[in-house]
Amino acid sequence: MRVNWISLSTNKHHHIIVKLAVVVLLLGLAFRLFVAHYKGFASELESPVSEKVQVRAPYVEPPVLVGISENEDHIHLDVITEKCDLFKGDWIPNPSGPSYTNESCPWIENHQNCMKNGRPDFGYLYWKWKPHDCQLPRFNAERFLELMRSKTWALIGDSISRNHAQSLLCMLSTVEQPVQIYQDVDSKSKRWYFQSYNLTISNIWSPFLVKAAIFEDINGVSTAEVQLHLDKLDKKWLDIYSSLDYMIISTGKWFLKAAVYHENDVIVGCHLCPGKNLIELGFEYAYKKTLHYVMDFIKTSKYKGLIFFRTSTPDHFENGEWHNGGTCPKTIPAKEGEVKIKDLNRILRNIELEEFEKTFAKVAHNEVNLKLLDFTNLLLSRPDGHPGPYRQFQPYSKNKTAVVQNDCLHWCIPGPIDFWNDVIMEIVVNG
DSSP: OOOOHHHHHHHHHHHHHHHHHHHHHHHHHHHHHHHHHHHHHHHHHHHHHHHHHOOOOOOOOOOEEOOOOTTOTTOOOOOEEOOOOTTSEEEEEOTTOOSOOTTTOTTOOGGGOTTTTTOOOOGGGSEEEEESSSOOOOOOHHHHHHHTTTOEEEEEESHHHHHHHHHHHHHHTTTOOOEEEEEOTTSOSEEEEEGGGTEEEEEEEOSSSEEEEOOBOTTSOBSSOEEEEEEEEOHHHHTTGGGOSEEEEEOOGGGGSOEEEEETTEEEEEESOTTSOOOBOOHHHHHHHHHHHHHHHHHTSOOOSEEEEEOOOOOOOBSSOTTTTOBOOOOSOOOTTTSOOOHHHHHHHHHHHHHHHHHHHHHGGGTOEEEEEOOHHHHHTOGGGSOBGGGSSSTTSSOTTOOOOOBOSSOOSSSTTHHHHHHHHHHHHHO
16 A cells, blocks of 8 residues: 555644644743743832932922812813912012003092193103013903902092992993992992992991091191091991901001990090090000901802902101191102001001901801901002102192192002902902
8 A cells, every 4th residue: 555655644744733832822822921920020129229210309399280269250260379478578670561441430539630730750650560470460350350240349548448449340341330339428438330240339437346436628738636436346347347358457547537436335544634524545456456346247258259458658747747837748659668667557456466466366167258458568659659749630830839638648540559459359359
């Protein structure tokens, strides 16, 4: 019998190829399993070695990421901002000038309308506030109005609060003119409404924040001492307190006036009341008592909005005061250290800061949002920003050397007080 060697050889060859293929596949699978196991094992060994040889960079605190809260409708606040002291800085040149003029804003009262009243220099309008350690965005009226949809604001205090209210209204009026919807019988407390935004802004006249009977004319001339009740909050702001979303509370220089002090409806003393046969307690006594009482009310009020407490502002009277011929002739900002805070202003501010700090340490436990606005440094170097003799219309039109009343306490509008709004908006938006 013949054997077909060719067929047998071919079959045997195919059989060997199949066996080799199986061996290769098995070797490949074994190699993959080995490599995977080795990598896992190696990674366990490498971790502690990496930690030992790793050089760590110095820690730099990351910027704060600001998110959007529920009541900040329509505003995208997911931006990164720097944290710094907004109240320490310098005035730097601002070629663009103010965002409005006395002609574009109808809300400026005559005494602060320096441009209309004929102030001849305009350099005081071309400066802006720059904090030392960060950029301060300019006030954005449209963004502010969007943020404040269906909100209520109140600026509560004396004529400086009214001065500030006019500034805020003028800046917002570049987007929409509000409608005045209320004023009291003396035209001192007023309320405005921005219809497109359902925003209400009130200016509440309450120079002492507590109950007071005042006997004084429009020029500040008193006919009798103020009757001041140190333990009774003024109902003009107390009655609307809980309905507000935002408020700015302030007081200050009115406590320097002659006054009789009441507690529990009993006269306990006075300030500047010779011949009354009363104990001279001094304005410091009344100021501490009042601010302590106001702060104690705020601390326990469970108020859910945002409260700003603003310190009193410095004046720049030279060679006298309001009542005896003081003037403020400067036309440019002062250099750092050139103007010192007056003793009375320093005393008022120290009391304000002391009472605020005592309260601030406790309000967080009661979930009351209280913040400080201390514009002392911002305004101390702006002796050029006051109306001076231009609190009245064309004061020298008839007599170039006339002796006229100077206002070195309030601020021209537009003017340095506008930059309060830049700071306030930055705090509202970014905390």
